[in-house]
Amino acid sequence: VEDCGYTNVWDQFSKELKEQFGLPQFPLMYTADWLCRLEYGWGFKEASALKQVARCHLPMFFIHGDKDDYVPTWMVYQLYEAKPQPKELWVVPEADHAHSYLFNTEEYAQKVKAFVDPYIR
Template sequence: NFEDQIKHKLKHEVPFPSWTVFPLGRTFIKLRDGYWTNEVSPIDYMKNIRKPVLFIHSENDSFIPASMTAELYAAKEGPKQLYIAKKGAHAQSYNENPKEYEDQIDQFLKKLV
């Protein structure tokens, strides 16, 4: 969920505990954007997705941990596939693993036909 993502980033980028800045940040987002961060939770909606999903992530992603994608995958019912690329930073799975990436897409699509 969004709050876990924010706390993950704060832990790695802010030199003091997240509890000191997180409440202020949450309030700022509410005032600026009109929602509370705890209202954004993709995993809560996975049960509503009926279409097949190919989850793709990079093992070394420091922006969003690969474990979060694994959790989404576990929560998704029905047709699904998970590909965790060995190399690549955030959103770089294809750039760092083009052949394997394309193979995973082909494999996923062939299962659906």
């Protein structure tokens, strides 16, 4: 079960940089990416949920609030498209970031159970 996932670190950091500080990607994102490569051997675009779900053949249930402005809802559609079957998507009406369960506890539990049950019995 994947709830509120982002596409990759570059996308998420760039979004936050713009929204919280009004700054463009260049030069800060490029400099931070370069420093990360230098220090750790990987870059922000390599830290990619998109690349990982594309390789995953296990069942995956994607959940995302349609009012999520921290990890934008558009990201779940890219993740879902990248993932091979079996998969399912639930975009939760009126839920913001990480509140799908809080606002829809019974429905959330029912949907997760319905998705997981065939694979664990």
